[in-house]
Amino acid sequence: MASYLLIAVGLINMRYQTGKDGVLNNSLAIIIPGALMLLLTFIKGAHSALARREVIAMLAVLGGALVFWAITN
Numbered sequence: 728m729a730s731y732l733l734i735a736v737g738l739i740n741m742r743y744q745t746g747k748d749g750v751l752n753n754s755l756a757i758i759i760p761g762a763l764m765l766l767l768t769f770i771k772g773a774h775s776a777l778a779r780r781e782v783i784a785m786l787a788v789l790g791g792a793l794v795f796w797a798i799t800n
Contacts, residue, residue: 733761
C-alpha cells in the first residue's frame, strides 16, 4: 500500500505544481521509488527479504520522508 501511496502522491504533486521549475524531476523522485517498491513485491525471492523487520522499518522511513518532502516541496 505504501508503494501505491508514493505513486499517487507523485502524480498529484505533478498536477498541482504544474508551471514550477523541475516539477517533473520532483514528481519522478517520488514515483520511481514507489514503482520500484511495487515491482519488488512481484519477485518471489524478495518476499522473505521484504518481510524482515529491518527492511519494513527502512521502507517506512524512506516512504515517510518522500511523502513529507512531496508535501513541503
